Amino acid sequence: MNYTNEDINRLKDFYFQQLTRDTLPFWFPRSFDKEYGGFLLMRDYDGSLLDDDKAVWIQGRATWLLATLYNTVEQKAEWLEGAKLGYDFLKEHCFDTDGRMFFHVSRDGRPLRKRRYFFSETFAAIAFAAYAKATGSGQVAAEAREIFGNCIRYASTPGLLPPKFTPLRAMKAAGVPIVMINTAQVIRETIGDPRCDEWIDKWIDELERDFVKHDLRCVMEQVTQQGEISDHFEGRQLNPGHAIEGAWFILHEAIYRNHDDRLLKLGLSMIDYMWERGWDTEHGGLYNFRDVYNKPVQEYSHDMKFWWPHNEAIIATLLAWTLTKDEKYAAMHRQVHDYAYSHFHDKEHGEWFGYLHKDGSKSVSLKGNLFKGPFHIPRQEWYCYQLLRTLF
């Protein structure tokens, strides 16, 4: 059954209520660290703090979230105050002397670990951009543009950051163009930057040319520098949630480009392929990893259900439906929405559990750790609410 106006109105209200009365109150204001700045986010199911370390990815993502809510939903003083805590902490404590960022710092902002990836930087770029818009600060906007420029350089200069493998197995990851498309979109929608459109084109072209395999009906997570499949455990590994996230960034771009038909078709294909690959027809939910040739996967968590692929799939299928009104995407959206809110959502304490076994049972009670914090769930609820608002 296709979605009716009534369904859409109900969904719009649901996402807004979940965002403002369930997800956000779990995290804020209790996670504001008024003593050291930033956020204390590594929390158990009931909100109790499990670890006072700070994950730089999540500090940036939470800052982006709060500033974005302030910019787009309501000018709440609490949201701006939180965004300032995050911005100040990132700026003061999370950059190394070489301009690169740390991955993991202590509560008081001393570095614990730096990694070879530049995802801390991409999340700081969107955090600074959204905070610049919230405050109207030209200086913060200039800082955001500088970080964005660094990310472009890291993304487009092979070998600039230390590789995981030797040149013999020099792979490239879909994660780079995917995260950079979104980073550029956020920069464009907050502070604007003349580099965005051109680079988004390049990254979408790279995804389409090297990672999307129409003959195999899949999106690769890693390929060789020439876009070939590397027939080894890591090279064969698919990440359905990640490819579906990339798909909705491309659909989002299709709207910006006056409903560009090529981008629409590309994004829809990516959703279709990775839904076929990733949906568990036995227990429901999206698998964490699959093998392109359906061989066994080496990663231990391969058949677990993680929260964030479901957030990305809820956005992607809803966006696909709004752009096509195709009943197929209404059915997919309903399926992943119902699975997620009935399996991940904690009706007692709010927010979602992050990690389920294959059969949908809970693996662990925590709601925040080095990798999970206030990002995918509130972004999904916010994005879907904003999207559905525009339909009426």
Added chain:
Amino acid sequence: MNYTNEDINRLKDFYFQQLTRDTLPFWFPRSFDKEYGGFLLMRDYDGSLLDDDKAVWIQGRATWLLATLYNTVEQKAEWLEGAKLGYDFLKEHCFDTDGRMFFHVSRDGRPLRKRRYFFSETFAAIAFAAYAKATGSGQVAAEAREIFGNCIRYASTPGLLPPKFTPLRAMKAAGVPIVMINTAQVIRETIGDPRCDEWIDKWIDELERDFVKHDLRCVMEQVTQQGEISDHFEGRQLNPGHAIEGAWFILHEAIYRNHDDRLLKLGLSMIDYMWERGWDTEHGGLYNFRDVYNKPVQEYSHDMKFWWPHNEAIIATLLAWTLTKDEKYAAMHRQVHDYAYSHFHDKEHGEWFGYLHKDGSKSVSLKGNLFKGPFHIPRQEWYCYQLLRTLF
């Protein structure tokens, strides 16, 4: 019920049959790479090859296994031929110019990845030592001693290898003294080395002083340089299988030291503590990770059942029983033996599946990957067979 002589005889035969008619035939001779040397070990349930890369840890471990079988069970030409393939491949392809070893190489022995840990080196040391004994080669023995000396240097010189964390969170891992005790024991039992006894003393002292927490009834997997618990996700994480492996190395040492009572008590305590921590009283089997304060664990695989902790627990409880004849250890041995051979063992194609869900259902069909190969299972079957042989 305590074990009778009949039980022991039956177990001795069982382990020998499993080793020689089930586990070894799964791997050899089909994994011998006569074209490039070394072994092709990343195999699916039916023996089909999933990946032709070579994990340096496992190349060393397989070489140790084959040479050890040749030295202690039967002088089979196939085992010596296999050990030579492994030794030659390790020597020609797996060392970097700085003397450190790679972690992961291509089929033809070109480096793919080098890591900060020196476990490739410890397994090469035992491989070379066992191969030196098998061939009577003084040159190979000298090479083994040189690698062993490097390992001692890496293990005893903080900061010599690049750390994972900054000095602010400079942890030390139980893995270093645990693996080094066994490395020294193998060196001593094959080629001999005057450094072994003294260093084994130091590593056991370090484990006892800094990692074993009698007040908490547990063995920490990581502690600060001063032996304190670091109250963060990684610092709180226990690895029951690993601590139980360390426990049996200490019991093995207790026998060598004329049934030293302090070592006996230490090893038994470690088994008792980590069995209490690690055994899943609901579904059976040993958890992969636990939290020292029973808080949620960050590692996704925390409640999965991995093959190797069960191999180590089978050895540890059997050794504990032979040293104490305590019915308690017979019961524990029976429990973990029965769980393992009924859940992990593949009765159709031989060998074990490596990875089960919490409930004991199979997570993945593969039998070899970057981390699993012919080591823990055949070592357990060989060690238990050898141990029980000495009782009559």
